[in-house]
Amino acid sequence: LFSPLGGSSSSAVAALALDSAPARAEVERATGGCGISSISGRGAEAVLGEMMCATDALSKLEVRYDADASDEAELSRHCGGLHPGRVTILFPAAFAALRQRVCPGGDAAFVESLRWARPWDAGQGGRSGSTFLKTADGRYLLKGVSKSEYQSFYEHAQAYFAFVRMTPSTLPSVLVKVLGAFHVEFRSADKKTSHSHYLLVQENLFYGQNVSRLCDLKGAHRNRAGDDGKDTIVDENLFQLNDGYPLLLSERAKQELTRALWNDTLFLSSINVMDYSLLVGIVHCPPPPASSHNRPAHSPSSSDTP
Numbered sequence: 511l512f513s514p515l516g517g518s519s520s521s522a523v524a525a526l527a528l529d530s531a532p533a534r535a536e537v538e539r540a541t542g543g544c545g546i547s548s549i550s551g552r553g554a555e556a557v558l559g560e561m562m563c564a565t566d567a568l569s570k571l572e573v574r575y576d577a578d579a580s581d582e583a584e585l586s587r588h589c590g591g592l593h594p595g596r597v598t599i600l601f602p603a604a605f606a607a608l609r610q611r612v613c614p615g616g617d618a619a620f621v622e623s624l625r626w627a628r629p630w631d632a633g634q635g636g637r638s639g640s641t642f643l644k645t646a647d648g649r650y651l652l653k654g655v656s657k658s659e660y661q662s663f664y665e666h667a668q669a670y671f672a673f674v675r676m677t678p679s680t681l682p683s684v685l686v687k688v689l690g691a692f693h694v695e696f697r698s699a700d701k702k703t704s705h706s707h708y709l710l711v712q713e714n715l716f717y718g719q720n721v722s723r724l725c726d727l728k729g730a731h732r733n734r735a736g737d738d739g740k741d742t743i744v745d746e747n748l749f750q751l752n753d754g755y756p757l758l759l760s761e762r763a764k765q766e767l768t769r770a771l772w773n774d775t776l777f778l779s780s781i782n783v784m785d786y787s788l789l790v791g792i793v794h795c796p797p798p799p800a801s802s803h804n805r806p807a808h809s810p811s812s813s814d815t816p
Contacts, residue, residue, distance in 0.1 A: 519592045521627035521643055521652055524692045527573040527597035529622045536568055537617075540603035546610050546617050554611070559675040561607035569664070571599045593697040595704070600691040602662055602711045604671050609689050612713075614649070618687065623647050624711070649717050650689065653710045660708035663691055666781040675776045680807040684788075685777070687713050720789040723751070728787045748790075757790075 527533060537546050540561055549557050561567075563572040573596040581688075586593055601774035608684045609617040630644035630651065643652040655663075663670075670688070697704050716724075725748045728745065749755075773790070778786055 520694050523594045523597060523694045523696055524709060525621050525624035526594060527599055530573045532571060533599060533602050534574055536602050537572055537606045540564065540567065546606050549610060558607040558611045562604045562671040567601060567604050569601055571602045573597045593696060595695045598693040601667055605690050608674060612687060623649050627652055634748050649714055651712050651714050653712060655708050655710055657708055660693065663710065667783055681773045681774055682766050683740060683769045685774045686715055689713060716791045719793055720790060722794055723792040725790040726787050727790060733756050
């Protein structure tokens with residue numbers, strides 16, 4: 511059974527596995543011995559894209575921790591007092607290539623971010639009941655999923671990598687990027703309780719943004735109204751929040767968003783994923799200050815401008 515994610519434990523165990531000798535060896539094998547951190551600069555995107563879609567990529571890597579007395583204390587210290595047992599990493603080299611390509615600081619910085627995370631309340635708009643952790647630096651979210659959802663991602667991972675490889679340079683996309691998938695097994699500090707967590711790690715779309723409201727939109731009006739007091743609101747609430755008016759976009763932004771939604775929904779439908787939505791964050795920006803060079807002191811205040 512899936513149990514709630516406990517503090518930073520699952521995140522720390524996943525980070526430990528990514529930094530293990532077997533995981534590093536697999537990534538080094540896939541890079542031809544040069545290491546993932548050396549792939550940068552001109553031509554790096556093409557090389558990393560080939561790594562993501564390599565036909566000989568290892569799909570599952572198991573990292574086991576049969577600790578003896580000499581290193582068990584050290585492992586427990588790295589994992590918040592818990593005792594790691596086994597971690598299964600899906601597509602270790604392909605994900606390392608993706609992270610090297612899209613994560614600030616590359617794959618190494620991602621692993622460091624993953625070492626500490628805390629429980630995060632994602633709001634009450636969605637109905638999946640998923641549990642989340644957010645890394646301490648705020649860059650990444652760890653989503654606890656069921657075994658069946660984890661297995662489904664595994665089955666469609668190669669199609670996912672092929673699609674993400676084309677974004678955004680060839681295909682505009684607003685699909686949130688999954689940056690790692692793990693099955694983490696560990697024991698409690700007293701060694702009496704075992705835990706098993708299935709995790710998908712994804713980018714935090716609103717990192718660095720002061721988002722006042724989140725909107726979980728499905729494009730349907732019927733049965734899509736919720737409690738306005740919730741952190742995450744839905745379709746009908748957005749209309750009410752904006753006095754019945756749509757959110758305005760420039761023509762160029764509208765065209766790019768439309769293309770991105772078309773590409774993303776076409777990909778999701780191709781792998782038979784149906785339950786998805788558009789997550790919109792609302793950021794209130796203050797009006798620009800009035801220019802003292804162009805406006806007399808007694809003119810109407812710019813604060814009246816929405």
